Amino acid sequence: MRVHFIAIGGSAMHNLALALHEKGDVVTGSDDAIFEPSKTRLQNEGLLPEQMGWFADKITSDIDAVILGMHAKADNPELLKAQELGLHIYSYPEFIFEHSKNKTRVVIGGSHGKTTITSMVLHVMHYHNRAVDYLVGAQLEGFKTMVHLTEDNDFIVLEGDEYLSSPTDLRPKFHLYQPNIALISGIAWDHINVFPTFENYVDQFKIFIDKITDGGILVYNEEDATVKQIVEDATKPIRKMPYETPEYAIENGITYLETPDGPMPIEVFGAHNLNNLAGAKWICQNMGIDEEDFYEAIQSFKGAAKRLEKIAETTSAVAYKDFAHSPSKVNATTQAVKKQYPNKKLIACLELHTYSSLNAEFLSQYEGALDAADVAVVFYSPDAVAIKKLEEISKTQIESAFKRNDLIVYTNPTEFQNFLKEQTFNESVLLLMSSGNYGGLDFDEVQTIIS
Incomplete structure (x- = not known):
């Protein structure tokens, strides 16, 4: 072609x-x-x-x-x-569907966790030499590209984004894939510029369920009340398979997953990632991987790029970078890191960078999102607000939204970087959450900053 x-x-x-x-x-x-x-x-x-x-x-x-x-x-x-x-003019998802019409389509959807779950599934398949086509939203260890297409592979694993398909096709991407096997990890209002109300946003997932092929499979997180409700209300003739966070324990900074053969150490941590793992296990089992083989493979999964990615470490400090930007992701990630390192000071820094996060009407959704941190910092650029043609937001509005009296707010990149350089990181964890770069922070320099 x-x-x-x-x-x-x-x-x-x-x-x-x-x-x-x-x-x-x-x-x-x-x-x-x-x-x-x-x-x-x-x-x-x-x-x-x-x-x-x-x-x-x-x-x-x-x-x-x-x-x-x-x-x-x-x-x-x-x-x-x-x-x-x-x-023939295609949006990105239209072309992917056209390519995969004769394959078994596995689509991972949800407001959060879909990149990680997709990555876990692909890691397991790769570990066991099961060749599949795929589309994932992050770079993975052992994979050359984030997209792989063939004529021969039976399965295609797709990260199902709910954002719009193209300037001429305003349908959410995951409405076009028509999955044979689907997963919904959770629903938390996002993309306020496209879905102005929570109800409108939830409707997109109802449509996603309706697009599953008759007789298909829907794996879903039953701990999410909204997901549980729409799945139980769905009348589509499909098999519904719930999952929940498995039992686990943390000892000396290592997370142990409970398995039929006893506790197993794993590389990822945090309740949200253990929940993701449970969903990935059901998907893999429906793709022909038995439980024992899943556990063998997932033990070596280190995570996707920018998803609780360790970027620096010393004998007494560690730094992580995470893509978290929506309120639910920020809350889950901050809590996960504090639980993993309960005896270290957690310095959590969040950049408000997306359209939703910089929207004055949406800010209240962040209440309590950084409460697990010992030191909480928010950075945002007034220039980014202007570029997105949004109403100006003030430091006072940020402080009020997070409901934290000691919240530190920066709008100047140099001042934020100076703050980091002035910190004493002895027995500390630095968590940098953003889909941007704090106005020019070089993440390669973080090792020097925490040393």
Whole structure:
């Protein structure tokens, strides 16, 4: 096939481009700006556009498929040319479904945990040499790309994002996959710019359930009241398989999972990750991995990139980076780290970076989210608020939202970095939670900061 990407530089888009290139398709693409690591990864495979911008003459009648990224606008000149020529134009999830129509589609959905659960499933499959196609939202140890497509593999494992498909297709991505096996990890209001009410957001998961193929399987977290309710109310003719957080214990900073053969040490920690593990186990069992083989494989799972990723350590201090940004994720991650290191001082830093987190009306959702931390810090950039064309928010609003009198708030990147450098990290844990970089923090320097 000859495939052209409009907005090839995105995280998901460039990984799909690399996957199709590896499969043997002829891949071209355009973008108006491409950043690292996408730039180098595309360049290494000869896929980096020679010139930034949109060029209608790149669109010719011999292109088999045009894939449209969210970064492109509806009036993009390449998109208009493709429409004029009557080419097949796909959103990212439309193309994935087209590729996987004859495969068993396993889709992991939920407001939180879906990247980790997908990663756990893929780790187990890789450990046992079970070849599957996949799409996951983070880089995994042992995997070259975040997307892998073949003609031959029977299964495809998909992280089911509830965000919109493309500028011309406003359906949530996970509505398009029509899973044979599905999972819902939890529901906590997110993407307020697209789903203005919690009820509207929940409706997307109801539709997701309705899209499961008749006779399919739905694995769900019964500890989440909203998930439990919508699954029990669903009339779709499917098998429903609940899961809950398994028994575990923490000894000397090591988490031990209770198994039929006794306690087993594992690399990941936190109640939310143990809950994720339980969901992944059911998915793997429905893909032909028995319980004993699952436990053997999951013991070596270290986590996905930016999901409680250890980035620095000394004899008395440790630092973690985590993608957490929504209130439920921040709360779960902060509690997990404090429980894992009960005798160390926890310095938890959160960057408010997404549209929802910087929305004045949404801020109240963060109440108590950092309560488990000994020192709680929030960083946000007024420039980011302006770029997103949101109403200005003040330090006072932040302090009021978190309901913590000793909350430290920074809006200046240099002042935040100076704060970190001035801390004494003896017997401490530094937790950096963000989908950004605190206005320019070099995470590679954190080892020096905590030393």
